[in-house]
Amino acid sequence: MTSYADVVVVGGGQAGLAAGYHLRHLGIECVILDAQAAPGGAWQHTWDSLHLFSPAAYSSLPGRLMPPQPGETYPDAGHVVAYLSDYEQRYELDVRRPVRVQGVHRDGQLLRVATDSGAWRARAAISATGTWWRPFLPAVPGREVFRGRQLHTVEYRSPYDFAGQQVVVVGGGNSGAQIAADLAHHTDLTWVTQREPRFLADDIDGRALFDAATARRRALDAGTGDTGGVASLGDIVAVPPVRAARDAGLLKASPMFARLTPDGVEWADGTRAEADAIIWCTGFRPALSHLAPLGLRGPRGHIPTHGTRAAEEPRLHLLGYGDWTGPASATLIGVGRPARDASREIAQLLGVVR
Known part of the structure; x- marks a missing residue:
């Protein structure tokens, strides 16, 4: 029909x-x-x-x-x-x-x-x-050999699903920071980011982000240059749970690891961390x-x-x-x-x- x-x-x-x-x-x-x-x-x-x-x-x-x-x-x-x-x-x-x-x-x-x-x-x-x-998963060596649980942002629901476990959260954006903050009090957390996390000022929320994105679009359309938009302000909005975990010293990021192992992750210098689960907050x-x-x-x-x-x-x-x-x-x-x-x-x- x-x-x-x-x-x-x-x-x-x-x-x-x-x-x-x-x-x-x-x-x-x-x-x-x-x-x-x-x-x-x-x-x-x-x-x-x-x-x-x-x-x-x-x-x-x-x-x-x-x-x-x-x-x-x-x-x-x-x-x-x-x-x-x-x-x-x-x-x-x-x-x-x-x-x-x-x-x-x-x-x-x-x-x-x-x-x-x-x-x-x-x-x-x-x-x-x-x-x-359409969640994105990066092509990181060893993903197929890791014996623990792997899931993307779209599959994460609650920190209680991981209580007492060793969890690696991958991603330095808002989802990564919020899920890391969610897990920080309930798990042995390792938060991994491609670069040092950039928190926006505590008084910045979605209103300012919208204004920044709009100003950038207008500048580009007018040919007056790129203002940088939201990216110029930072990557992570410090919503109250993220701010609280950060201020308590629970959101300390490690650099991106080089590969997954059967039992966790490994950095280029040979340092390892065991993991029961890896949560990919990778966009x-x-x-x-x-x-x-x-x-x-x-x-x-x-x-x-x-x-x-x-x-x-x-x-x-x-x-x-x-x-x-x-x-x-x-x-x-x-x-x-x-x-x-x-x-x-x-x-x-x-x-x-x-």
Whole structure:
């Protein structure tokens, strides 16, 4: 069975909902196809102690402020899931789930979106699948011989799963620091980073990061030079649990090891550390396999874009994958503006006048 919509949005997380909001505001018919069984996107799969970097009011999608969470300055992931669920109901967004998109194809003047429950034909499409579903694991020698447990950020839930164990956490970004802080009081922890951890000033949270990312994008667009953006401030937001573990001397990083051994890790000088488990907090790649039939991939797996629009396919927009699809577009507060811009471009493409 084949259905029709003016616009098909692939992904029902924060980016997909922001796109749906703006398209609906412009009077454009759209359907949002979400592979998840319930609302909330990736937020429903995070570790138990995860909190936002910013207060609720600064972590909102367009049109609807996130309400504060009682007793919490920085809302937890469960609060975000509840907010996203309420958001799609409040704006009566047409979210179909669970629907897994298998491929987006050119079909004459239209795009054909093939799914596990039939196909959709549309005049335009927005890909908003994010990165959570494509975790990255580095090619470190010995990974296949290690006898302990190996898992990625996406599989970590609670420090109690590792109580009393020797655990190596790999990664010097926010996920690595937060999970290391989570484990510090319950395990024999070794935290490993590629370079010395760079903590942002304690008074910096997601609001400042969004402003920095936006200023960098404006400077690059104006040709006035690269301000460095978020990277110029540091790598790790000192949220309260990270700050507490750092100040207690529990977040002391070791340099990256050279290889894994059957019982742990080994550095280039021969120093070893035993480990029951290794948690790879080593980032993600864009989840773009559904766009493979369009043949748009460029260097490093990215699809070249003008703003959010695919450079070689004007009917396709990409939203929420990081700065290359809009400043801070992988964040709740940052995705609204590129979602608005993408929706306006699609309105022009479709000849919709408001």
